[in-house]
Amino acid sequence: MCPKAPIILTALIMDSFLWRAILGAALLGAAAGPLGCFVLWRRMAYLGESLAHMGLLGAALGLLLGVAPIAGVAAVAIVAGLIMARATDRYIPSGTFIGLVGHVGLALGFILLSTMETVRADLMGYLFGDVLALSPFDIYAVAVGGAVMLAALWLLWRPLLVVTVSRDIAIAEGRDTRLADLAFLVLVAGLVALALKVVGALLIVALLLIPPAAARPLAKTPEAMALLAAVLGALSAPLGIAGAYVFDAPAGPAIVLAAAALFVATSAGAAVQQKITRSG
Amino acid sequence: MTQPPPLIQAEDLSVTLAGAPILDHVSVQVSRGEVVVLIGPNGSGKTTFLKALLELVPHRGRVARAPGLKIGYVPQHFARDHALPLTVARFLAIYAPNEKGVVAAALARIGIEELAGKQVVTLSGGELARVLLARAIVHRPDLLLLDEPFAGVDLAGEATLYRLIAELRDELNCGVLLVSHDLHVVMAQASRVVCLNRHVCCEGAAGAVIRDPAFVQLFGPRIASELALYVHHHDHVHEIGHVPEGADHPHGPHHG
Numbered sequence: 001m002c003p004k005a006p007i008i009l010t011a012l013i014m015d016s017f018l019w020r021a022i023l024g025a026a027l028l029g030a031a032a033g034p035l036g037c038f039v040l041w042r043r044m045a046y047l048g049e050s051l052a053h054m055g056l057l058g059a060a061l062g063l064l065l066g067v068a069p070i071a072g073v074a075a076v077a078i079v080a081g082l083i084m085a086r087a088t089d090r091y092i093p094s095g096t097f098i099g100l101v102g103h104v105g106l107a108l109g110f111i112l113l114s115t116m117e118t119v120r121a122d123l124m125g126y127l128f129g130d131v132l133a134l135s136p137f138d139i140y141a142v143a144v145g146g147a148v149m150l151a152a153l154w155l156l157w158r159p160l161l162v163v164t165v166s167r168d169i170a171i172a173e174g175r176d177t178r179l180a181d182l183a184f185l186v187l188v189a190g191l192v193a194l195a196l197k198v199v200g201a202l203l204i205v206a207l208l209l210i211p212p213a214a215a216r217p218l219a220k221t222p223e224a225m226a227l228l229a230a231v232l233g234a235l236s237a238p239l240g241i242a243g244a245y246v247f248d249a250p251a252g253p254a255i256v257l258a259a260a261a262l263f264v265a266t267s268a269g270a271a272v273q274q275k276i277t278r279s280g
Numbered sequence: 281m282t283q284p285p286p287l288i289q290a291e292d293l294s295v296t297l298a299g300a301p302i303l304d305h306v307s308v309q310v311s312r313g314e315v316v317v318l319i320g321p322n323g324s325g326k327t328t329f330l331k332a333l334l335e336l337v338p339h340r341g342r343v344a345r346a347p348g349l350k351i352g353y354v355p356q357h358f359a360r361d362h363a364l365p366l367t368v369a370r371f372l373a374i375y376a377p378n379e380k381g382v383v384a385a386a387l388a389r390i391g392i393e394e395l396a397g398k399q400v401v402t403l404s405g406g407e408l409a410r411v412l413l414a415r416a417i418v419h420r421p422d423l424l425l426l427d428e429p430f431a432g433v434d435l436a437g438e439a440t441l442y443r444l445i446a447e448l449r450d451e452l453n454c455g456v457l458l459v460s461h462d463l464h465v466v467m468a469q470a471s472r473v474v475c476l477n478r479h480v481c482c483e484g485a486a487g488a489v490i491r492d493p494a495f496v497q498l499f500g501p502r503i504a505s506e507l508a509l510y511v512h513h514h515d516h517v518h519e520i521g522h523v524p525e526g527a528d529h530p531h532g533p534h535h536g
Contacts, residue, residue: 041364161374164364172334172353172425173375219365220399 021131024139025198025237025255027146029207032195033229034153035187036208037222041164045209046095047084048188050102052204054080055192056109056126063116070141070193077189080105085185106201129200129252131241138197145194149187156183161222199252206256211236214263217270232262286311287349287423287455292341293332302328304479305341310423310455315446317466318459320476321498326459327356329476330427349423352416356427358408360401368411369396376418386418405432417448424448424456438462442469463507
């Protein structure tokens with residue numbers, strides 16, 4: 001059916017690097033799924049997108065200062081997140097301010113990167129990602145980081161959920177909302193840092209939004225939705241990378257398209273099931 | 281009779297929003313075993329007072345909570361989100377982790393066991409009001425703060441639920457601070473009424489408050505005399521000498 005299938009099989013058998021790339025991207029997707037559920041529930045897609053844009057500036061600064069770009073991205077995203085969290089609706093809507101900061105980061109980051117001779121060839125990779133171009137160190141960082149983020153989400157699950165369901169009730173009943181807010185920000189910044197070279201600054205938010213959206217029609221509790229989002233997020237990686245091999249396409253966008261295909265599948269499935277329930 | 285120490289005590293709370301004074305030096309306290317009802321016309325600052333008490337809006341003045349005070353809060357508005365799948369049972373369980381049976385017990389106490397598996401977004405207004413009350417008692421609070429909790433409930437159900445609040449006060453041995461617009465039902469259940477219009481206009485037992493000139497001025501003589509009749513028929517604690525024909529014979533404690 002697929003003329004290139006033998007090529008993938010050979011590649012998988014021969015190339016342990018490819019296996020590592022798939023494993024890293026899958027762990028990243030598994031962490032992005034549950035975290036993305038909170039982005040969806042708290043309606044913070046715009047914040048996530050702006051933090052991802054800031055990631056480009058972070059990578060540029062990391063390269064300029066001679067530290068690992070992944071550390072630069074994380075640091076800049078956390079600082080930017082703290083600034084954005086202070087946005088109020090006083091003169092302009094807070095979303096406008098958040099978008100403003102994010103786009104400044106994207107523009108500045110792009111200019112800085114394009115002045116670096118050695119990086120210029122990689123620019124597309126920073127914008128749209130290329131997991132197959134990652135260094136072994138980066139792949140391990142993505143895999144370990146993804147696992148750490150999953151563990152952190154497991155530990156912080158209840159405080160995060162309490163703030164999400166009703167911030168007023170949480171504050172009124174004396175629950176600590178600052179820890180949950182800060183943890184959420186750090187986790188999103190961390191994900192941006194890990195995902196920048198996998199799917200790129202312009203597509204990171206897709207990793208946060210699409211698997212949870214695909215999980216929503218199938219879930220009856222927040223926990224079920226997070227678990228499904230993790231599974232679908234993880235599944236997007238091997239599907240996307242396989243697709244990238246078959247069609248000789250960049251791997252980052254292919255992972256996003258694979259996630260979108262899963263979304264179409266679950267939405268269609270839910271619609272069909274609803275029709276059967278109604279007519280039956 | 282000596283009053284137990286208050287569960288929560290607001291002293292001189294003032295709130296200003298965009299330069300306009302919303303609350304002006306309001307002092308209210310609630311003790312264990314009391315049902316304190318906060319009444320006042322629209323825009324009198326009832327909800328803002330509750331939010332200031334709960335540190336949900338910035339304020340001047342002091343709020344003292346009893347050490348380790350557990351609060352159960354029913355907000356006036358509860359935003360539901362279709363993106364968040366949440367059954368009623370799971371909703372309650374978030375607030376009572378690791379305690380077996382408390383969710384079922386809270387649902388049973390409010391009489392809504394059958395809602396346990398329903399999605400929160402599909403609840404009717406009346407069902408949501410009951411679920412929010414069940415959620416507020418799931419961790420056995422010392423103090424219930426209820427902001428127009430039964431706005432979406434029909435009249436018959438509302439009367440039952442207000443009686444239920446008095447029962448819960450006894451069962452949980454808690455204090456209750458209730459914001460309500462429904463003067464009739466409220467008067468029957470209140471141990472103390474605080475009448476708010478930016479500042480505390482008058483305060484005391486229901487029977488006394490409705491004859492206070494400040495109350496009559498706020499709600500008009502017609503409502504005051506109607507309520508006086510009502511309280512006379514329903515009040516089993518306070519002796520009322522006679523039912524005033526109108527508002528022109530105030531007997532209650534005077535205030536500023």
